[in-house]
Amino acid sequence: MTLGKEPHMTSAANAADIAPTPYAWEIRATGLKVRVGRKRMAVNGLDLSLGTGVHGLLGPNGAGKTTLIRTLATVLRPTEGTLDILGETVGGASEHRALRRRIGYLPQEFGYYKRFTVREFVEYMAWLKEVPKADIPAAVQRAVERVGLADRADERMKALSGGMVRRVGIAQAIVNDPTVLLLDEPTVGLDPAQRLRFRELLQEVGRDTCVLVSTHLVEDVAAACTDVVLFDEGRLVFQGTPDELAAAGTPEHVGDSPLERGYSALLRSPDRAGGSW
Numbered sequence: 001m002t003l004g005k006e007p008h009m010t011s012a013a014n015a016a017d018i019a020p021t022p023y024a025w026e027i028r029a030t031g032l033k034v035r036v037g038r039k040r041m042a043v044n045g046l047d048l049s050l051g052t053g054v055h056g057l058l059g060p061n062g063a064g065k066t067t068l069i070r071t072l073a074t075v076l077r078p079t080e081g082t083l084d085i086l087g088e089t090v091g092g093a094s095e096h097r098a099l100r101r102r103i104g105y106l107p108q109e110f111g112y113y114k115r116f117t118v119r120e121f122v123e124y125m126a127w128l129k130e131v132p133k134a135d136i137p138a139a140v141q142r143a144v145e146r147v148g149l150a151d152r153a154d155e156r157m158k159a160l161s162g163g164m165v166r167r168v169g170i171a172q173a174i175v176n177d178p179t180v181l182l183l184d185e186p187t188v189g190l191d192p193a194q195r196l197r198f199r200e201l202l203q204e205v206g207r208d209t210c211v212l213v214s215t216h217l218v219e220d221v222a223a224a225c226t227d228v229v230l231f232d233e234g235r236l237v238f239q240g241t242p243d244e245l246a247a248a249g250t251p252e253h254v255g256d257s258p259l260e261r262g263y264s265a266l267l268r269s270p271d272r273a274g275g276s277w
Helices: 012-017 065-072 118-128 133-146 162-174 192-205 218-224 242-247 258-268
Strands: 027-036 040-050 053-058 080-085 103-106 180-184 210-214 227-232 235-240
Touching: 027 065, 040 065, 040 235, 053 065, 053 192, 053 218, 065 080, 065 180, 065 210, 103 162, 118 133, 118 162, 133 162, 162 180, 162 192, 192 210, 192 218, 210 218, 218 258, 227 242, 227 258, 235 242, 235 258, 242 258
Parallel strands: 053 210, 053 227, 103 180, 180 210
Antiparallel strands: 027 040, 027 080, 227 235
16 A cells, blocks of 8 residues: 555446446546635645545544535635546636536535425425426435435424434435535434445445545445545545555554554554655
């Protein structure tokens, strides 16, 4: 295993399940920098390529994960460097309206109208994403079914538990059948059974979609992701398979599982990212 090696799309075990796309990479960043506020560079010289599959984004608090997700969702604009998503360069004066129709995005905290029913809220988000009017009812029904909320679709949002609200957030992110799906801490508030169903959904969606999941739960990465992106201080520390991440750790490193020990080893490594630190 080498730090800072050329990223790859998926592990060999899952390669047969991944559908081809017209792009060599759905997401490619080169020298990407994103400034937050006047001074802090939350993403600092990132080189990253992501293709079809499920990619787990790991890193400590303050690493810049949410800033990266928001930039990929075109909420924030790059400060320097280049960012290409689905063949379109992000930045400048363009509004990226057509591109946004092909992106699904669940922020860490998302706003919703409490008096809306589940169905009404997901319908509203489908309308904002410019899903064709005739397709919206079927798209909404499919999305709520995929997150296990078909029997609660006509309940008001204010009556739902926190975990159910999070599942509605996932439903609105996938209602437009996105080509790129960006999820920031999607399993917060989900119980173990719900997290298991969510992992199955990720594996299903990732067969023909580029999915990036920011999470602090290493076990979710091991169960659902084809590769791991380890991010700290705005830079790429490691990209590889879960097995390669686990192989980086040894028993003296902190962590209850091999993946957690590998995570700890790479964050503490004095020569991470090729010694550019």
